[in-house]
Amino acid sequence: xxxxxxxxxxxxxxxxxxxxxxxxxxxxxxxxxxxxxxxxxxxxxxxxxxxxxxxxxxxxxxxxxxxxxxxxxxxxxxxxxxxxxxxxxxxxxxxxxxxxxxxxxxxxxxxxxxxxxxxxxxxxxxxxxxxxxxxxxxxxxxxxxxxxxxxxxxxxxxxxxxxxxxxxxxxxxxxxxxxxxxxxxxxxxxxxxxxxxxxxxxxxxxxxxxxxxxxxxxxxxxxxxxxxxxxxxxxxxxxxxxxxxxxxxxxxxxxxxxxxxxxxxxxxxxxxxxxxxxxxxx
Amino acid sequence: xxxxxxxxxxxxxxxxxxxxxxxxxxxxxxxxxxxxxxxxxxxxxxxxxxxxxxxxxxxxxxxxxxxxxxxxxxxxxxxxxxxxxxxxxxxxxxxxxxxxxxxxxxxxxxxxxxxxxxxxxxxxxxxx
Numbered sequence: 354x355x356x357x358x359x360x361x362x363x364x365x366x367x368x369x370x371x372x373x374x375x376x377x378x379x380x381x382x383x384x385x386x387x388x389x390x391x392x393x394x395x396x397x398x399x400x401x402x403x404x405x406x407x408x409x410x411x412x413x414x415x416x417x418x419x420x421x422x423x424x425x426x427x428x429x430x431x432x433x434x435x436x437x438x439x440x441x442x443x444x445x446x447x448x449x450x451x452x453x454x455x456x457x458x459x460x461x462x463x464x465x466x467x468x469x470x471x472x473x474x475x476x477x478x479x480x481x482x483x484x485x486x487x488x489x490x491x492x493x494x495x496x497x498x499x500x501x502x503x504x505x506x507x508x509x510x511x512x513x514x515x516x517x518x519x520x521x522x523x524x525x526x527x528x529x530x531x532x533x534x535x536x537x538x539x540x541x542x543x544x545x546x547x548x549x550x551x552x553x554x555x556x557x558x559x560x561x562x563x564x565x566x567x568x569x570x571x572x573x574x575x576x577x578x579x580x581x582x583x584x585x586x587x588x589x590x591x592x593x594x595x596x597x598x599x600x601x602x603x604x605x606x607x608x609x610x611x612x613x614x615x616x617x618x619x620x621x622x623x624x625x626x627x628x629x630x631x632x633x634x635x
Numbered sequence: 636x637x638x639x640x641x642x643x644x645x646x647x648x649x650x651x652x653x654x655x656x657x658x659x660x661x662x663x664x665x666x667x668x669x670x671x672x673x674x675x676x677x678x679x680x681x682x683x684x685x686x687x688x689x690x691x692x693x694x695x696x697x698x699x700x701x702x703x704x705x706x707x708x709x710x711x712x713x714x715x716x717x718x719x720x721x722x723x724x725x726x727x728x729x730x731x732x733x734x735x736x737x738x739x740x741x742x743x744x745x746x747x748x749x750x751x752x753x754x755x756x757x758x759x760x761x762x763x
Binding site (some may be wrong): 429497499500504509510511514515516517519521522523524525527581584 | 748
């Protein structure tokens with residue numbers, strides 16, 4: 354029998370967020386420049402497990418990802434059952450900055466996908482000095498809604514399966530089937546109403562159009578990454594976003610969708626590596 | 636078009652040959668309409684099995700939900716590796732090439748089952 358330990362280390366951290374104690378789970382691997390990764394709505398840090406096992410990346414970067422409150426192994430705060438979960442711009446911003454501060458990260462690179470990418474744009478506007486560079490994946494300033502989020506949280510529809518069913522088409526059919534299914538598994542495990550609550554932020558924060566023009570990409574380089582199978586945050590949406598931000602670089606990924614880091618980790622790494630090289634060389 | 640309709644008509648046997656998919660659909664019941672271009676197919680599911688599947692039109696035959704799409708969209712959707720925007724039913728509804736109509740509760744409450752059911756003709760070759 355052969356056993357293999359992975360280099361990924363997981364820990365818990367207690368953070369005071371908005372006056373409530375949150376037990377936050379995070380994982381990390383590697384050493385070097387901190388690369389703080391934000392998962393998509395309704396999912397968790399496992400989306401970045403492949404990145405954390407990529408030696409070409411962990412040789413130069415300390416890859417860190419945390420489960421947002423209510424997600425993965427981060428416990429909801431006491432009293433969670435008394436109110437509907439809704440992620441807001443304020444709570445999301447505060448959580449990321451508080452987590453980075455708690456780990457004493459020195460101007461990490463911030464990378465996020467979907468809602469994690471949308472908050473990257475917000476932080477690029479409001480807190481760029483706290484970061485070395487930013488990478489936003491599937492993070493257009495606005496997108497066209499294509500379904501009613503009420504379906505994601507109702508007692509007569511299985512929450513895990515409907516969330517997975519909604520996002521299943523956002524991946525490329527050419528991505529490895531095992532990785533596609535693994536991506537869906539984390540959606541199937543999401544707590545009731547969590548994905549819907551995350552999308553509250555996503556839809557609430559539409560209309561960044563004016564703010565993004567003020568992003569200073571000289572001070573904090575911004576890279577945008579777009580998969581051609583992502584029909585939710587389309588290539589057109591991402592191109593429009595890149596055109597609004599002087600100096601922003603759009604990386605067009607062919608053959609992946611909305612979850613490049615988990616649906617096709619090797620292909621994603623081939624697109625990300627040059628971005629990281631460029632950040633280091635600056 | 637003939638090839639497209641022939642592949643559509645294979646749905647019951649393709650489902651019958653996928654016992655686990657049928658198991659996943661065991662709570663899916665009732666009638667639905669599938670439209671390939673302007674050709675309707677009336678279907679009825681019982682406990683995840685297609686107990687009725689026939690080319691229409693059949694006058695006054697009720698259905699709970701309908702999925703309609705133009706022939707070219709279905710053809711692309713059923714390619715072994717469909718191109719972007721043609722790879723998913725909800726992508727096609729966003730694109731307005733597919734339409735979901737009626738009471739979509741059975742469809743959405745069994746979404747993964749129906750997505751896999753309607754994608755089954757990808758596994759049988761179409762015209763070159």
